[in-house]
Amino acid sequence: MRKPQRIQHIGDNVKLGTDVEIWNLTYVGNGTEIGDGTKIGSLVHIDYDVKIGRRCKIEGCVYIPPLTVIGDDVFVGPGATFTNDPYPASGRLVGTRVEDEVVVGAGAVIGPGLTLGRGCVIGMGAVVTRDVPPEGVVYGNPARRGYEAAEYRKKKERWQKGR
Amino acid sequence: MRKPQRIQHIGDNVKLGTDVEIWNLTYVGNGTEIGDGTKIGSLVHIDYDVKIGRRCKIEGCVYIPPLTVIGDDVFVGPGATFTNDPYPASGRLVGTRVEDEVVVGAGAVIGPGLTLGRGCVIGMGAVVTRDVPPEGVVYGNPARRGYEAAEYRKKKERWQKGR
Amino acid sequence: MRKPQRIQHIGDNVKLGTDVEIWNLTYVGNGTEIGDGTKIGSLVHIDYDVKIGRRCKIEGCVYIPPLTVIGDDVFVGPGATFTNDPYPASGRLVGTRVEDEVVVGAGAVIGPGLTLGRGCVIGMGAVVTRDVPPEGVVYGNPARRGYEAAEYRKKKERWQKGR
Numbered sequence: 001m002r003k004p005q006r007i008q009h010i011g012d013n014v015k016l017g018t019d020v021e022i023w024n025l026t027y028v029g030n031g032t033e034i035g036d037g038t039k040i041g042s043l044v045h046i047d048y049d050v051k052i053g054r055r056c057k058i059e060g061c062v063y064i065p066p067l068t069v070i071g072d073d074v075f076v077g078p079g080a081t082f083t084n085d086p087y088p089a090s091g092r093l094v095g096t097r098v099e100d101e102v103v104v105g106a107g108a109v110i111g112p113g114l115t116l117g118r119g120c121v122i123g124m125g126a127v128v129t130r131d132v133p134p135e136g137v138v139y140g141n142p143a144r145r146g147y148e149a150a151e152y153r154k155k156k157e158r159w160q161k162g163r
Numbered sequence: 164m165r166k167p168q169r170i171q172h173i174g175d176n177v178k179l180g181t182d183v184e185i186w187n188l189t190y191v192g193n194g195t196e197i198g199d200g201t202k203i204g205s206l207v208h209i210d211y212d213v214k215i216g217r218r219c220k221i222e223g224c225v226y227i228p229p230l231t232v233i234g235d236d237v238f239v240g241p242g243a244t245f246t247n248d249p250y251p252a253s254g255r256l257v258g259t260r261v262e263d264e265v266v267v268g269a270g271a272v273i274g275p276g277l278t279l280g281r282g283c284v285i286g287m288g289a290v291v292t293r294d295v296p297p298e299g300v301v302y303g304n305p306a307r308r309g310y311e312a313a314e315y316r317k318k319k320e321r322w323q324k325g326r
Numbered sequence: 327m328r329k330p331q332r333i334q335h336i337g338d339n340v341k342l343g344t345d346v347e348i349w350n351l352t353y354v355g356n357g358t359e360i361g362d363g364t365k366i367g368s369l370v371h372i373d374y375d376v377k378i379g380r381r382c383k384i385e386g387c388v389y390i391p392p393l394t395v396i397g398d399d400v401f402v403g404p405g406a407t408f409t410n411d412p413y414p415a416s417g418r419l420v421g422t423r424v425e426d427e428v429v430v431g432a433g434a435v436i437g438p439g440l441t442l443g444r445g446c447v448i449g450m451g452a453v454v455t456r457d458v459p460p461e462g463v464v465y466g467n468p469a470r471r472g473y474e475a476a477e478y479r480k481k482k483e484r485w486q487k488g489r
Contacts, residue, residue, distance in 0.1 A: 025369075026188075027205040027223070045206045045241070057414075061389045063242050079389050081224065081241050083240065088240060103414055107435035109270035109287050125468075127270070127287060141453075141467045156416055159418060172350040172368065189351075210386070226369075226386050246404065251431075253485055305466075
Protein backbone atom coordinates (compact mmCIF):
# COMPACT_ATOMS: atom_id res chain seq x y z
CA MET A 1 0.00 0.00 0.00
CA ARG A 2 1.20 3.46 -0.79
CA LYS A 3 -0.20 5.01 2.37
CA PRO A 4 2.14 4.96 5.28
CA GLN A 5 -0.11 6.87 7.65
CA ARG A 6 -2.48 5.07 9.92
CA ILE A 7 -5.84 6.68 10.59
CA GLN A 8 -6.86 4.82 13.71
CA HIS A 9 -7.54 5.32 17.36
CA ILE A 10 -5.67 2.72 19.39
CA GLY A 11 -6.11 3.31 23.13
CA ASP A 12 -3.66 2.87 25.97
CA ASN A 13 -2.51 -0.52 27.20
CA VAL A 14 -4.01 -2.38 24.26
CA LYS A 15 -2.46 -5.85 24.05
CA LEU A 16 -2.06 -7.13 20.51
CA GLY A 17 -0.87 -10.67 19.74
CA THR A 18 1.41 -11.51 16.86
CA ASP A 19 0.16 -10.99 13.32
CA VAL A 20 -2.83 -8.94 14.39
CA GLU A 21 -4.16 -6.74 11.59
CA ILE A 22 -6.23 -3.64 12.28
CA TRP A 23 -7.44 -1.66 9.31
CA ASN A 24 -7.77 2.05 8.95
CA LEU A 25 -10.58 4.12 10.49
CA THR A 26 -10.99 1.66 13.34
CA TYR A 27 -11.24 2.44 17.05
CA VAL A 28 -9.81 0.25 19.83
CA GLY A 29 -10.35 1.35 23.43
CA ASN A 30 -8.00 1.19 26.40
CA GLY A 31 -6.95 -2.13 27.85
CA THR A 32 -8.47 -4.29 25.13
CA GLU A 33 -6.73 -7.58 24.24
CA ILE A 34 -6.66 -9.09 20.76
CA GLY A 35 -5.16 -12.53 20.18
CA ASP A 36 -2.65 -13.86 17.66
CA GLY A 37 -3.63 -13.82 14.02
CA THR A 38 -6.90 -11.93 14.46
CA LYS A 39 -7.93 -9.50 11.73
CA ILE A 40 -10.05 -6.42 12.37
CA GLY A 41 -11.67 -4.57 9.46
CA SER A 42 -12.15 -0.86 8.97
CA LEU A 43 -14.70 1.38 10.68
CA VAL A 44 -14.91 -1.05 13.57
CA HIS A 45 -15.56 0.14 17.12
CA ILE A 46 -14.02 -2.06 19.79
CA ASP A 47 -14.42 -0.43 23.15
CA TYR A 48 -12.24 -0.65 26.25
CA ASP A 49 -11.83 -3.88 28.26
CA VAL A 50 -12.84 -6.21 25.45
CA LYS A 51 -11.15 -9.58 24.97
CA ILE A 52 -10.92 -11.12 21.50
CA GLY A 53 -9.23 -14.47 20.95
CA ARG A 54 -6.98 -15.89 18.27
CA ARG A 55 -7.54 -16.24 14.53
CA CYS A 56 -10.81 -14.29 14.62
CA LYS A 57 -12.09 -12.17 11.79
CA ILE A 58 -14.05 -9.05 12.67
CA GLU A 59 -15.47 -7.47 9.52
CA GLY A 60 -16.03 -3.75 8.91
CA CYS A 61 -18.55 -1.53 10.71
CA VAL A 62 -18.89 -3.85 13.73
CA TYR A 63 -19.59 -2.46 17.22
CA ILE A 64 -18.25 -4.27 20.30
CA PRO A 65 -18.83 -2.66 23.72
CA PRO A 66 -16.88 -2.98 26.98
CA LEU A 67 -16.83 -6.37 28.73
CA THR A 68 -17.49 -8.42 25.60
CA VAL A 69 -15.40 -11.60 25.57
CA ILE A 70 -14.86 -13.37 22.25
CA GLY A 71 -13.14 -16.76 21.93
CA ASP A 72 -10.91 -18.20 19.22
CA ASP A 73 -11.75 -18.70 15.53
CA VAL A 74 -14.83 -16.50 15.70
CA PHE A 75 -16.23 -14.73 12.63
CA VAL A 76 -18.20 -11.52 13.09
CA GLY A 77 -19.89 -10.30 9.92
CA PRO A 78 -20.05 -6.67 8.80
CA GLY A 79 -22.35 -4.28 10.60
CA ALA A 80 -22.99 -6.59 13.56
CA THR A 81 -23.70 -4.85 16.88
CA PHE A 82 -23.06 -6.19 20.37
CA THR A 83 -24.49 -4.65 23.55
CA ASN A 84 -23.83 -4.69 27.29
CA ASP A 85 -26.74 -2.92 28.99
CA PRO A 86 -30.23 -4.43 29.23
CA TYR A 87 -31.79 -1.18 30.46
CA PRO A 88 -29.77 1.79 29.22
CA ALA A 89 -28.30 3.59 30.97
CA SER A 90 -28.55 1.34 33.98
CA GLY A 91 -24.99 1.70 35.17
CA ARG A 92 -24.78 -2.09 35.55
CA LEU A 93 -23.14 -3.45 32.44
CA VAL A 94 -22.89 -7.10 31.49
CA GLY A 95 -20.82 -8.30 28.57
CA THR A 96 -21.78 -11.00 26.10
CA ARG A 97 -19.60 -14.10 25.84
CA VAL A 98 -18.91 -15.53 22.40
CA GLU A 99 -17.43 -19.01 22.55
CA ASP A 100 -14.97 -20.52 20.09
CA GLU A 101 -15.84 -21.02 16.42
CA VAL A 102 -19.04 -18.96 16.53
CA VAL A 103 -20.23 -17.30 13.31
CA VAL A 104 -22.16 -14.03 13.66
CA GLY A 105 -23.93 -12.98 10.47
CA ALA A 106 -23.91 -9.54 8.91
CA GLY A 107 -26.05 -6.91 10.59
CA ALA A 108 -26.97 -9.11 13.55
CA VAL A 109 -27.79 -7.40 16.85
CA ILE A 110 -26.78 -9.31 19.97
CA GLY A 111 -28.37 -8.59 23.34
CA PRO A 112 -26.41 -7.94 26.54
CA GLY A 113 -25.08 -10.59 28.87
CA LEU A 114 -25.79 -13.51 26.56
CA THR A 115 -23.72 -16.58 25.83
CA LEU A 116 -23.31 -17.59 22.20
CA GLY A 117 -22.37 -21.24 22.58
CA ARG A 118 -19.43 -22.90 20.90
CA GLY A 119 -19.86 -23.32 17.16
CA CYS A 120 -23.28 -21.69 16.97
CA VAL A 121 -24.32 -19.64 13.95
CA ILE A 122 -26.22 -16.34 14.16
CA GLY A 123 -28.07 -15.61 10.94
CA MET A 124 -27.71 -12.41 8.94
CA GLY A 125 -29.87 -9.66 10.47
CA ALA A 126 -30.85 -11.76 13.49
CA VAL A 127 -31.83 -9.92 16.67
CA VAL A 128 -30.65 -12.21 19.45
CA THR A 129 -32.44 -11.84 22.80
CA ARG A 130 -31.56 -15.16 24.47
CA ASP A 131 -28.57 -17.41 24.93
CA VAL A 132 -27.80 -19.59 21.93
CA PRO A 133 -26.77 -23.16 22.73
CA PRO A 134 -23.61 -24.67 21.28
CA GLU A 135 -24.10 -25.73 17.65
CA GLY A 136 -27.44 -23.92 17.40
CA VAL A 137 -28.38 -21.91 14.32
CA VAL A 138 -30.72 -18.94 14.90
CA TYR A 139 -32.24 -16.23 12.71
CA GLY A 140 -35.06 -13.72 12.60
CA ASN A 141 -36.28 -10.85 14.79
CA PRO A 142 -36.47 -11.98 17.51
CA ALA A 143 -34.04 -14.78 16.68
CA ARG A 144 -35.43 -18.31 16.89
CA ARG A 145 -33.80 -21.70 16.72
CA GLY A 146 -33.49 -23.10 13.23
CA TYR A 147 -31.44 -26.15 12.28
CA GLU A 148 -28.13 -27.37 13.70
CA ALA A 149 -24.64 -26.20 12.93
CA ALA A 150 -23.78 -29.68 11.64
CA GLU A 151 -26.17 -29.09 8.74
CA TYR A 152 -24.75 -25.60 8.27
CA ARG A 153 -21.27 -27.08 7.96
CA LYS A 154 -22.47 -29.61 5.37
CA LYS A 155 -23.97 -26.80 3.33
CA LYS A 156 -20.75 -24.87 3.71
CA GLU A 157 -18.70 -27.80 2.43
CA ARG A 158 -20.94 -28.20 -0.61
CA TRP A 159 -20.60 -24.48 -1.28
CA GLN A 160 -16.82 -24.64 -0.99
CA LYS A 161 -16.72 -27.48 -3.50
CA GLY A 162 -18.73 -25.41 -5.94
CA ARG A 163 -22.00 -27.20 -5.19
CA MET B 164 -4.93 9.49 27.07
CA ARG B 165 -1.63 9.63 25.34
CA LYS B 166 -3.08 10.73 22.01
CA PRO B 167 -3.31 14.44 21.62
CA GLN B 168 -4.56 14.39 18.05
CA ARG B 169 -8.21 14.33 17.25
CA ILE B 170 -9.36 12.31 14.27
CA GLN B 171 -12.75 13.85 13.69
CA HIS B 172 -14.69 15.87 11.19
CA ILE B 173 -16.41 18.77 12.95
CA GLY B 174 -18.20 21.02 10.46
CA ASP B 175 -18.61 24.78 10.42
CA ASN B 176 -20.81 26.64 12.88
CA VAL B 177 -21.34 23.61 15.08
CA LYS B 178 -22.65 24.76 18.46
CA LEU B 179 -21.45 22.67 21.36
CA GLY B 180 -22.73 23.16 24.93
CA THR B 181 -20.53 22.84 27.98
CA ASP B 182 -19.04 19.44 28.80
CA VAL B 183 -19.90 17.94 25.44
CA GLU B 184 -17.74 14.92 24.61
CA ILE B 185 -17.21 13.76 21.04
CA TRP B 186 -15.06 10.71 20.51
CA ASN B 187 -12.60 10.04 17.75
CA LEU B 188 -13.60 8.99 14.22
CA THR B 189 -16.91 10.81 14.48
CA TYR B 190 -18.45 13.17 11.93
CA VAL B 191 -20.54 16.23 12.82
CA GLY B 192 -21.98 18.30 9.98
CA ASN B 193 -22.31 22.05 9.62
CA GLY B 194 -24.67 24.00 11.84
CA THR B 195 -25.50 21.13 14.18
CA GLU B 196 -26.24 21.94 17.83
CA ILE B 197 -25.38 19.64 20.74
CA GLY B 198 -26.53 20.50 24.27
CA ASP B 199 -24.71 20.59 27.61
CA GLY B 200 -23.34 17.36 28.96
CA THR B 201 -24.13 15.22 25.92
CA LYS B 202 -21.68 12.46 25.01
CA ILE B 203 -21.19 11.23 21.46
CA GLY B 204 -19.36 7.95 20.80
CA SER B 205 -16.94 7.06 18.04
CA LEU B 206 -17.76 6.30 14.41
CA VAL B 207 -20.96 8.31 14.71
CA HIS B 208 -22.37 10.24 11.77
CA ILE B 209 -24.35 13.32 12.78
CA ASP B 210 -25.23 15.29 9.71
CA TYR B 211 -25.78 19.04 9.26
CA ASP B 212 -28.71 20.88 10.86
CA VAL B 213 -29.32 18.31 13.59
CA LYS B 214 -30.36 19.36 17.09
CA ILE B 215 -29.46 17.21 20.09
CA GLY B 216 -30.44 18.22 23.61
CA ARG B 217 -28.73 18.03 26.98
CA ARG B 218 -27.35 15.04 28.87
CA CYS B 219 -27.93 12.67 25.95
CA LYS B 220 -25.77 9.66 25.22
CA ILE B 221 -25.26 8.72 21.58
CA GLU B 222 -23.38 5.43 21.34
CA GLY B 223 -20.95 4.41 18.60
CA CYS B 224 -21.80 3.72 14.93
CA VAL B 225 -25.07 5.71 15.05
CA TYR B 226 -26.35 7.57 11.96
CA ILE B 227 -28.39 10.76 12.38
CA PRO B 228 -29.42 12.63 9.21
CA PRO B 229 -30.25 16.32 8.67
CA LEU B 230 -33.35 17.76 10.37
CA THR B 231 -33.42 15.21 13.20
CA VAL B 232 -34.35 16.85 16.51
CA ILE B 233 -33.49 15.03 19.72
CA GLY B 234 -34.61 16.22 23.16
CA ASP B 235 -32.91 16.00 26.56
CA ASP B 236 -31.79 12.86 28.42
CA VAL B 237 -32.14 10.65 25.36
CA PHE B 238 -30.16 7.42 24.96
CA VAL B 239 -29.39 6.16 21.44
CA GLY B 240 -27.89 2.67 21.38
CA PRO B 241 -25.01 1.60 19.14
CA GLY B 242 -25.64 1.08 15.45
CA ALA B 243 -29.04 2.80 15.45
CA THR B 244 -30.01 4.51 12.18
CA PHE B 245 -32.34 7.47 11.73
CA THR B 246 -33.76 8.58 8.37
CA ASN B 247 -35.36 11.65 6.81
CA ASP B 248 -36.68 10.67 3.38
CA PRO B 249 -39.71 8.39 2.92
CA TYR B 250 -39.09 7.97 -0.82
CA PRO B 251 -35.39 8.40 -1.57
CA ALA B 252 -34.27 10.58 -3.17
CA SER B 253 -37.46 12.62 -3.09
CA GLY B 254 -35.87 15.96 -2.43
CA ARG B 255 -38.44 16.58 0.33
CA LEU B 256 -36.83 15.68 3.61
CA VAL B 257 -38.59 15.39 6.93
CA GLY B 258 -36.73 14.90 10.21
CA THR B 259 -37.76 12.64 13.04
CA ARG B 260 -38.44 14.17 16.45
CA VAL B 261 -37.22 12.34 19.53
CA GLU B 262 -38.76 13.69 22.71
CA ASP B 263 -37.13 13.82 26.15
CA GLU B 264 -36.04 10.67 27.96
CA VAL B 265 -36.50 8.34 25.00
CA VAL B 266 -34.41 5.16 24.84
CA VAL B 267 -33.51 3.86 21.36
CA GLY B 268 -32.15 0.31 21.41
CA ALA B 269 -29.08 -0.93 19.59
CA GLY B 270 -29.40 -1.44 15.87
CA ALA B 271 -32.87 0.08 15.65
CA VAL B 272 -33.91 1.69 12.36
CA ILE B 273 -36.22 4.70 12.69
CA GLY B 274 -38.37 5.87 9.80
CA PRO B 275 -38.50 9.46 8.55
CA GLY B 276 -40.74 12.17 9.95
CA LEU B 277 -41.83 10.21 12.99
CA THR B 278 -42.33 11.34 16.56
CA LEU B 279 -40.89 9.17 19.30
CA GLY B 280 -42.95 10.30 22.27
CA ARG B 281 -41.56 11.33 25.63
CA GLY B 282 -40.13 8.44 27.62
CA CYS B 283 -40.85 5.78 25.03
CA VAL B 284 -38.52 2.80 24.53
CA ILE B 285 -37.51 1.43 21.12
CA GLY B 286 -36.39 -2.19 21.38
CA MET B 287 -33.08 -3.48 20.12
CA GLY B 288 -33.24 -4.12 16.37
CA ALA B 289 -36.72 -2.61 16.00
CA VAL B 290 -37.71 -1.20 12.62
CA VAL B 291 -39.99 1.71 13.46
CA THR B 292 -42.46 2.74 10.76
CA ARG B 293 -45.01 4.71 12.81
CA ASP B 294 -45.08 7.29 15.57
CA VAL B 295 -44.51 5.87 19.03
CA PRO B 296 -46.72 7.35 21.76
CA PRO B 297 -45.22 8.69 24.99
CA GLU B 298 -44.30 5.87 27.37
CA GLY B 299 -44.83 3.20 24.71
CA VAL B 300 -42.44 0.28 24.32
CA VAL B 301 -42.09 -1.14 20.79
CA TYR B 302 -40.01 -3.89 19.18
CA GLY B 303 -39.88 -6.14 16.13
CA ASN B 304 -39.79 -5.65 12.37
CA PRO B 305 -42.04 -3.82 11.80
CA ALA B 306 -42.11 -2.50 15.35
CA ARG B 307 -45.30 -3.18 17.30
CA ARG B 308 -46.51 -1.93 20.63
CA GLY B 309 -45.46 -4.05 23.58
CA TYR B 310 -45.84 -3.11 27.20
CA GLU B 311 -45.55 0.31 28.84
CA ALA B 312 -42.46 2.22 29.85
CA ALA B 313 -43.60 2.13 33.48
CA GLU B 314 -43.03 -1.62 33.45
CA TYR B 315 -39.71 -1.13 31.67
CA ARG B 316 -38.61 1.22 34.43
CA LYS B 317 -39.59 -1.29 37.12
CA LYS B 318 -37.51 -3.94 35.36
CA LYS B 319 -34.68 -1.45 35.08
CA GLU B 320 -34.81 -0.73 38.82
CA ARG B 321 -34.73 -4.42 39.65
CA TRP B 322 -31.76 -4.83 37.33
CA GLN B 323 -29.93 -1.93 38.95
CA LYS B 324 -30.46 -3.45 42.40
CA GLY B 325 -28.92 -6.68 41.19
CA ARG B 326 -32.26 -8.45 40.63
CA MET C 327 -15.68 24.28 4.17
CA ARG C 328 -12.89 25.49 6.30
CA LYS C 329 -11.23 22.09 6.59
CA PRO C 330 -8.70 21.40 3.93
CA GLN C 331 -7.56 18.08 5.32
CA ARG C 332 -9.10 14.87 4.17
CA ILE C 333 -9.53 12.07 6.68
CA GLN C 334 -10.07 9.15 4.35
CA HIS C 335 -8.52 5.91 3.25
CA ILE C 336 -8.48 5.75 -0.55
CA GLY C 337 -6.70 2.62 -1.79
CA ASP C 338 -4.44 2.11 -4.75
CA ASN C 339 -5.70 2.11 -8.33
CA VAL C 340 -9.12 3.44 -7.37
CA LYS C 341 -10.84 4.79 -10.49
CA LEU C 342 -13.05 7.78 -9.82
CA GLY C 343 -15.27 9.33 -12.53
CA THR C 344 -15.86 13.05 -12.84
CA ASP C 345 -17.68 14.86 -10.07
CA VAL C 346 -17.40 11.99 -7.64
CA GLU C 347 -17.76 13.11 -4.03
CA ILE C 348 -16.40 11.07 -1.15
CA TRP C 349 -16.92 12.42 2.34
CA ASN C 350 -14.60 12.30 5.28
CA LEU C 351 -14.00 9.18 7.40
CA THR C 352 -14.76 6.88 4.48
CA TYR C 353 -12.75 3.88 3.31
CA VAL C 354 -12.35 2.84 -0.35
CA GLY C 355 -10.32 -0.29 -1.11
CA ASN C 356 -7.84 -0.98 -3.89
CA GLY C 357 -9.03 -1.21 -7.47
CA THR C 358 -12.56 -0.03 -6.83
CA GLU C 359 -14.34 1.94 -9.56
CA ILE C 360 -16.88 4.70 -8.92
CA GLY C 361 -18.76 6.29 -11.81
CA ASP C 362 -19.42 9.92 -12.77
CA GLY C 363 -21.49 12.01 -10.42
CA THR C 364 -21.77 9.43 -7.65
CA LYS C 365 -21.76 10.69 -4.06
CA ILE C 366 -20.46 8.65 -1.15
CA GLY C 367 -21.27 9.69 2.43
CA SER C 368 -19.09 9.55 5.52
CA LEU C 369 -18.15 6.47 7.55
CA VAL C 370 -18.76 4.27 4.51
CA HIS C 371 -16.73 1.11 3.92
CA ILE C 372 -16.34 0.23 0.24
CA ASP C 373 -13.93 -2.65 -0.09
CA TYR C 374 -11.57 -3.56 -2.92
CA ASP C 375 -12.79 -4.63 -6.36
CA VAL C 376 -16.21 -3.03 -6.06
CA LYS C 377 -17.91 -1.39 -9.03
CA ILE C 378 -20.38 1.45 -8.51
CA GLY C 379 -22.07 3.15 -11.46
CA ARG C 380 -23.00 6.72 -12.25
CA ARG C 381 -25.17 9.18 -10.34
CA CYS C 382 -25.55 6.87 -7.35
CA LYS C 383 -25.95 8.06 -3.80
CA ILE C 384 -24.42 5.95 -1.05
CA GLU C 385 -25.42 7.31 2.34
CA GLY C 386 -23.32 7.20 5.53
CA CYS C 387 -22.35 4.08 7.50
CA VAL C 388 -22.89 1.70 4.55
CA TYR C 389 -20.78 -1.47 4.15
CA ILE C 390 -20.03 -2.81 0.64
CA PRO C 391 -17.71 -5.86 0.36
CA PRO C 392 -15.47 -7.01 -2.49
CA LEU C 393 -17.13 -8.12 -5.75
CA THR C 394 -20.31 -6.08 -5.26
CA VAL C 395 -21.45 -4.53 -8.55
CA ILE C 396 -23.83 -1.57 -8.41
CA GLY C 397 -25.45 -0.03 -11.50
CA ASP C 398 -26.42 3.54 -12.30
CA ASP C 399 -28.82 5.80 -10.38
CA VAL C 400 -28.87 3.54 -7.34
CA PHE C 401 -29.70 4.85 -3.86
CA VAL C 402 -28.28 3.04 -0.83
CA GLY C 403 -29.71 4.26 2.47
CA PRO C 404 -27.68 4.81 5.64
CA GLY C 405 -26.46 1.83 7.59
CA ALA C 406 -27.20 -0.72 4.84
CA THR C 407 -24.92 -3.78 4.76
CA PHE C 408 -24.02 -5.91 1.76
CA THR C 409 -22.34 -9.32 1.98
CA ASN C 410 -20.41 -11.70 -0.24
CA ASP C 411 -20.01 -14.99 1.63
CA PRO C 412 -22.91 -17.38 2.29
CA TYR C 413 -20.91 -19.51 4.73
CA PRO C 414 -18.21 -17.40 6.37
CA ALA C 415 -15.34 -17.84 5.98
CA SER C 416 -15.81 -20.17 3.04
CA GLY C 417 -13.09 -18.75 0.86
CA ARG C 418 -15.53 -18.70 -2.06
CA LEU C 419 -16.93 -15.21 -2.32
CA VAL C 420 -19.80 -14.13 -4.51
CA GLY C 421 -20.79 -10.51 -4.96
CA THR C 422 -24.30 -9.15 -5.12
CA ARG C 423 -25.43 -7.35 -8.26
CA VAL C 424 -27.55 -4.24 -7.89
CA GLU C 425 -29.17 -3.18 -11.15
CA ASP C 426 -29.96 0.36 -12.25
CA GLU C 427 -32.36 2.56 -10.31
CA VAL C 428 -32.60 0.30 -7.28
CA VAL C 429 -33.46 1.85 -3.92
CA VAL C 430 -32.02 0.15 -0.82
CA GLY C 431 -33.62 1.34 2.41
CA ALA C 432 -31.80 2.35 5.58
CA GLY C 433 -30.38 -0.45 7.68
CA ALA C 434 -31.19 -3.17 5.15
CA VAL C 435 -29.00 -6.29 5.12
CA ILE C 436 -28.47 -7.88 1.71
CA GLY C 437 -27.40 -11.50 1.34
CA PRO C 438 -24.48 -12.65 -0.81
CA GLY C 439 -24.64 -13.42 -4.51
CA LEU C 440 -28.12 -11.97 -5.00
CA THR C 441 -29.49 -9.92 -7.85
CA LEU C 442 -31.53 -6.86 -6.95
CA GLY C 443 -33.47 -6.32 -10.18
CA ARG C 444 -33.76 -3.04 -12.02
CA GLY C 445 -35.89 -0.49 -10.21
CA CYS C 446 -36.69 -2.66 -7.22
CA VAL C 447 -37.11 -1.21 -3.75
CA ILE C 448 -35.70 -2.76 -0.58
CA GLY C 449 -37.58 -1.58 2.49
CA MET C 450 -35.95 -0.02 5.53
CA GLY C 451 -34.52 -2.71 7.80
CA ALA C 452 -35.26 -5.55 5.35
CA VAL C 453 -33.11 -8.68 5.54
CA VAL C 454 -32.91 -9.88 1.95
CA THR C 455 -32.20 -13.58 1.47
CA ARG C 456 -33.36 -14.10 -2.13
CA ASP C 457 -33.14 -12.36 -5.48
CA VAL C 458 -35.55 -9.47 -5.88
CA PRO C 459 -37.21 -9.22 -9.31
CA PRO C 460 -37.18 -5.98 -11.27
CA GLU C 461 -39.75 -3.51 -9.93
CA GLY C 462 -40.40 -5.60 -6.83
CA VAL C 463 -40.81 -4.03 -3.42
CA VAL C 464 -39.73 -6.13 -0.43
CA TYR C 465 -39.55 -5.62 3.33
CA GLY C 466 -39.37 -7.52 6.60
CA ASN C 467 -37.05 -10.12 8.14
CA PRO C 468 -36.78 -12.22 6.09
CA ALA C 469 -37.81 -9.86 3.29
CA ARG C 470 -41.02 -10.75 1.46
CA ARG C 471 -42.58 -9.37 -1.66
CA GLY C 472 -44.94 -6.46 -1.08
CA TYR C 473 -46.39 -4.26 -3.79
CA GLU C 474 -44.84 -3.09 -7.03
CA ALA C 475 -42.40 -0.28 -7.64
CA ALA C 476 -44.97 1.44 -9.88
CA GLU C 477 -47.11 2.03 -6.80
CA TYR C 478 -44.03 3.14 -4.86
CA ARG C 479 -43.32 5.72 -7.53
CA LYS C 480 -46.89 7.04 -7.40
CA LYS C 481 -46.58 7.44 -3.65
CA LYS C 482 -43.25 9.15 -4.15
CA GLU C 483 -44.77 11.61 -6.62
CA ARG C 484 -47.59 12.46 -4.23
CA TRP C 485 -45.03 12.99 -1.47
CA GLN C 486 -42.94 15.24 -3.68
CA LYS C 487 -46.00 17.37 -4.48
CA GLY C 488 -46.64 17.78 -0.77
CA ARG C 489 -49.36 15.11 -0.61
